[in-house]
Amino acid sequence: MNKSIVILLFALTTLTGCTKNEFVFLIERPSDSELSNLPLILYVDDAKVYSENLEITNIASIYNETTVPASNKSYTLKVEIDGSVIEYPIEYPKDKYIIISPVYNDGKILSAILRSDKKFNLQ
Numbered sequence: 619m620n621k622s623i624v625i626l627l628f629a630l631t632t633l634t635g636c637t638k639n640e641f642v643f644l645i646e647r648p649s650d651s652e653l654s655n656l657p658l659i660l661y662v663d664d665a666k667v668y669s670e671n672l673e674i675t676n677i678a679s680i681y682n683e684t685t686v687p688a689s690n691k692s693y694t695l696k697v698e699i700d701g702s703v704i705e706y707p708i709e710y711p712k713d714k715y716i717i718i719s720p721v722y723n724d725g726k727i728l729s730a731i732l733r734s735d736k737k738f739n740l741q
């Protein structure tokens with residue numbers, strides 16, 4: 619095999635193996651009707667990265683996905699649901715994948731997060 623072809627194949631393999639530096643947020647659709655149509659907004663370091671009204675579901679968990687560029691550093695994730703704000707410290711790449719679950723409990727609107735450096739298996 620020609621040396622230049624081997625170098626080209628190596629370069630292509632290396633380039634296609636690279637992954638993007640980004641957070642992957644999975645926003646779980648709630649099952650509690652109290653959260654229906656409430657606005658959910660995500661901020662990373664005060665920059666709005668996601669904004670939609672919550673849709674409830676009565677079946678197995680459904681997730682909306684959004685991605686945000688990241689670098690190797692610490693950030694602040696703010697989850698705002700109908701005016702209630704909860705802040706979480708997050709780090710890239712340690713917290714690359716984040717599931718956000720809106721919760722309604724005892725008259726309070728909360729959010730819970732699950733973080734991982736590996737992709738979640740949600741099947």
